[in-house]
Amino acid sequence: MNSSLLSADTIAAIATAQGRGAVAVLRFSGPGAADVLRRIAPALNDPQPRLQRLAAIRHPESGELLDRALVTWFPAPRSYTGEDTVEIATHGGVLTPQLVLDALFAAGARPAQPGEFTRRAYLNGRLDLLQAEAVADLIDGRSPALHRAAVHQMERGLSRRVSDLRDAVIGTEALIAYAIDFPEEDEPPVPPARIRASAQELIARLDALLRTAPEGELLRDGALTVLAGRPNAGKSSLFNALLGTERAIVTDIPGTTRDALESTLSIQGYPFRLVDTAGLRTTDDVVEGMGIEVARRYLSAADLVLVLAEAGRPLDDEETLFLATLPSGRTLLVRTKADRREDPATDHGDGIHVSASTGAGLPELREALLRTAFGALLAEPAEAPLVTRERHARALRTAREEIAGFVAALDDEVPMEFAATHLRAAAGALEDLVGVVSVDDVLDRVFGSFCVGK
Ligand SMILES: Nc1nc2c(ncn2[C@@H]2O[C@H](COP(=O)(O)OP(=O)(O)O)[C@@H](O)[C@H]2O)c(=O)[nH]1
Ligand SMILES: [Mg+2]
Numbered sequence: 001m002n003s004s005l006l007s008a009d010t011i012a013a014i015a016t017a018q019g020r021g022a023v024a025v026l027r028f029s030g031p032g033a034a035d036v037l038r039r040i041a042p043a044l045n046d047p048q049p050r051l052q053r054l055a056a057i058r059h060p061e062s063g064e065l066l067d068r069a070l071v072t073w074f075p076a077p078r079s080y081t082g083e084d085t086v087e088i089a090t091h092g093g094v095l096t097p098q099l100v101l102d103a104l105f106a107a108g109a110r111p112a113q114p115g116e117f118t119r120r121a122y123l124n125g126r127l128d129l130l131q132a133e134a135v136a137d138l139i140d141g142r143s144p145a146l147h148r149a150a151v152h153q154m155e156r157g158l159s160r161r162v163s164d165l166r167d168a169v170i171g172t173e174a175l176i177a178y179a180i181d182f183p184e185e186d187e188p189p190v191p192p193a194r195i196r197a198s199a200q201e202l203i204a205r206l207d208a209l210l211r212t213a214p215e216g217e218l219l220r221d222g223a224l225t226v227l228a229g230r231p232n233a234g235k236s237s238l239f240n241a242l243l244g245t246e247r248a249i250v251t252d253i254p255g256t257t258r259d260a261l262e263s264t265l266s267i268q269g270y271p272f273r274l275v276d277t278a279g280l281r282t283t284d285d286v287v288e289g290m291g292i293e294v295a296r297r298y299l300s301a302a303d304l305v306l307v308l309a310e311a312g313r314p315l316d317d318e319e320t321l322f323l324a325t326l327p328s329g330r331t332l333l334v335r336t337k338a339d340r341r342e343d344p345a346t347d348h349g350d351g352i353h354v355s356a357s358t359g360a361g362l363p364e365l366r367e368a369l370l371r372t373a374f375g376a377l378l379a380e381p382a383e384a385p386l387v388t389r390e391r392h393a394r395a396l397r398t399a400r401e402e403i404a405g406f407v408a409a410l411d412d413e414v415p416m417e418f419a420a421t422h423l424r425a426a427a428g429a430l431e432d433l434v435g436v437v438s439v440d441d442v443l444d445r446v447f448g449s450f451c452v453g454k
Contacts, residue, residue: 010036011116012109013453014097021092026100027453028109029117033084037073039107040100047073057088057100060107066099067091081117082124115450122435122447129435130159133389136450137220144269145377146219149386158385158392159434165205166430169403172198173423176416192410199407199423206400209385213393215377216386222264222271223373224301228294229277229308230319234336235293237356238308239263239276242366260295267370270377275302292322304330304373311335311353332368395433402426 010030016023028036037044039060047053055071058064070089079085090096105111113119118135121127127135134153141147152158175190175198227235236250243263265272277293299305305326309319312335323331333351339358352368354361371378377386387393402425409419 010109011112011120012036012101012104013112013117014101015087015117015453016092016097018094018097019092020094024090024092024097026088026090026097026104027080027085027117028104029079029081029083029085029112029120030109031084032108033086034073034075036104036107036109037071037086040103041071044071047071049073049075049078052089057090057103059099059103066103067096069100077124077126080126081120082126083120112452114452115447115454116452118450118454119447128156128159130162130392130433131156132435132447133391134158135454137388139451139454141220142264143219143222143266143271145271145374146388148269148382149216149219149388152383152385153388157383158387161209161385162396162430162434165202165209165399166427166434166436168198168202168205169399169423169427169430172202173420173427176420176423192416195416196407196410199403199410202403202426203400203407206396206403209387210393210396210400211376212380212384213387213396215374216388217390217393218303218373219271219377219386219388222273223303223369224273224275224298225265225304225306225369225373226275226295226298226302227277227306227308228292228299228322229306229336231293233293233308233310234356235308236276238306238334238336238354239274241354241356241359241362242274260298267366270370270374272304272369272373292318302330304332304369306332306334306369308334308336309351310340311338311351312340330372332365332372334365392433395429398429399426402429 008031010028010032012026012028015025015027037047040057041055042058044053044055050072052070052072054068057066057069057071059066067090069091072087072089074080074085074087076082076084088100090100115136118127118132122129122132131154134150137146137150138154141150172195175195178190227239229235239261240250243265245263261276263274265274275295275298277295294305307319307323307326309315315323323333335351335353337355337357338353338360339355352361352365354365380386387396402422406419406422406426409422410416
């Protein structure tokens, strides 16, 4: 595939992270790989495909022995990149891998660009774009939930789903072609109602996938969760209790917390960014004027707001007003200091009752955070493909809009062959998503963020 794009040069990089460690892996790939290998490991005779061999690694010019290392030879096309590729496992640390890398350059390889190995793998049809992105997520991902999604995406879970959708769009196009080819038949072979129904079904399938998008995108950076409430409501205490640390300063003097504190929190493998409020007061600040502390600069970006008020008392007007300004689906009322509540018999409204001191109610709060931020993902079967990137969501939305445009055109009795241009556009959007058609700027966006050596 794309043979005209095959590279003529051989790229090399250290594939493992720099620093102290037992082993480092270097990798080089390209048509000159066998040649480079001969020059740096002159004593290695007849390397067998995919079998590790111990070899002396020497500088090609000085002949200096640099390390004894395990060498694996992956002839094209059965390699990560699809090209002739060699992996060398040297001793780790900073110097040895660097000296071996210099030897590879002296032997004719050139430094790889970030993501260039994976880019070549894509261009050689070893991976599709969604799999390439999954590789990046496996490397950069910090939450087990994103890791799980990436592993399934590596296994072509999302690719298969999108390809099936594309095939279904093309199938609908074929029905139309058939209807157009036999216009003179009294009874059209494919009733328009059937074409319309299959388009509607496609929309439903795209919607199902798109439902995972907003939460799927949160898997990368975490759901931004902001604590808000009156001074002394117990925000910093709850922040610490949720994180299990003493990071935020807790005192009984209102307004002690000087800055917004942010920390990451994982609940059952789902990532959150928890933000405690700045106690900074500005007189012209409406919210501060209401006596509610909240990290203002975070509030508009928040995926979730926890409004804290002590248990055992009614909410005051300011708190009620503040709550009313927040979107209900992304807001949780938390009643704090439940251990102190004087009259447990009086129920002052709803909210999740917690005590930072005793830990009571924290499991329920964690569960509520999880359901509120990631409820749609939790409802998905474990192996369901998820939409974890804006790029995916955009392409799926385009496809959906085009198919909806097709249905609308049918309803307006636009001739089929014109209406069908919407289906072509929908198929195109899905093809771009998997990378059936490669566009250079899409490639740059996907691979530009990779580390060197991947
Ligand atoms: N008994 C009890 N006291 C608490 C609890 N949470 C916070 N406090 C106390 O309430 C006061 C204010 O807490 P803090 O977390 O600094 O509130 P903030 O101003 O909202 O950040 C401190 O004296 C805390 O010890 C709790 O769960 N139980
Ligand atoms: Mg505080």
